[in-house]
Amino acid sequence: MNGYFVSLSMVNEQVYFELYRNCRADFLRWSTFSYNLSSEDARDLYQETFLRIWDNLQKGKLQAFSSSGRTYVFAVGKHVVLDFLSKQQRLVPHSDLSALEQGEDLLQDQHNSDHTSHVIQSGLNQLEQRERSLIELFYFKRLDMHSIAEQLGYKNADVAKKRKYEVFRKLCNLVNSRIKSPVS
Amino acid sequence: MxxxxxxxxxxxxxxxxxxxxxxRQQLEIDLLVDPLLQQRFAEYKRIREGLDQLARKEVHKQLKALDQSLDAIPQHRHQKVKSKTRVLFLFGGLAACLSLGWLFYPEGYSVDNLPHEEGIPLLMADQDNRVFDSAMSSYRSVDFSEAARAFSGLPDMEENDTILFYLANAELRSGNSAIALKHFKALTDRRESVFYDKARYYVAMAHWSAGNDREAFGLLRQIAKEPKHPYRHQAQAAVEQME
Known part of the structure; x- marks a missing residue:
């Protein structure tokens, strides 16, 4: 486990944002010229590309990249642009009720997900400062347990890891006390 | 649970x-056969998805802020170009278009025309360089306004080529082209400086950013012809964009 997070922690924010800045002009030019996108759409899709890269990092699909990861950015970006274009071109007949129902389901999912993250945000706000920092450094900033232990003054990575479990449980309890519906 | x-x-x-x-397979099998484990996983998943979503929102916010800082200069410039174009159509019309100066009228300055200047790694930092490190750290984090403020507070700012170069870059990338121009010009007076050639290119970019398009065009055309200039390709691209 540690090995993975050590390698992921190398993908620090600076590299990620630097890559964003370095590829941006070329990506906007390429997507605008190659796919006839408006500059506004190109900008939105560039952001979406980097959010997908973030998701891939989060899910372990990408264990490390460096600032020379342009090829990867453009490969992901191409998928994002093509998804966007195919959604735009997709025509939904008025009679296709299943598509409408699907749309409603998606809206409901989005609503539930927004509600959950709102409740979790409230839960985080109720944690003590050090506990919140522990959660944020691990799940948001993607630091490894050694760095977190050092930064928050824990004796070592194992102690920090144990503490993470306890704080996660505390967060679960806080969230459960706010969400009445049963866990599905 | x-x-x-x-x-x-x-x-x-x-x-x-x-x-x-x-x-992984074992866990998936366990989840299939153990209802208690399923419930525990569902609870974990709900919290974890929420945390991931919050992290994603935070990243999105930062990307938007970065976009705004990168767009700050071109938006300002485009507005200027648009209003100039309107004036041209309304009052100058054909006569203005026929004059040689306007044929070379450059458009489209953007911060994207500026080459990436990495900044200096901070690995060799010592106690005395703390202020410099802080400024360089802001610069490398794309916080150019803060970098400019910090660099300009350094005591040997005027004499030190490195500080002057990054200060000028931070000013230019923050949209303060007049101040950037002043600092880059100071560097072009130092022929022995390692930043001399780059500073000449940036003088042109600062002119372009400030709307002094003809000065910029002349300088860039000259740089584009210099086979050893580090930014000859960028200069050539800018010239073509202007033409």
């Missing part, structure tokens, strides 16, 4: 994609 420590570790590894295939 209380998540046990051993389950928590498995869920973390599974969720993050770091779990080895046999262990």
């Amino acid at each position: 209380d998540i046990r420590p051993e389950d928590f570790e498995r869920f973390e590894a599974y969720w993050s994609g770091e779990m080895l295939e046999p262990n």
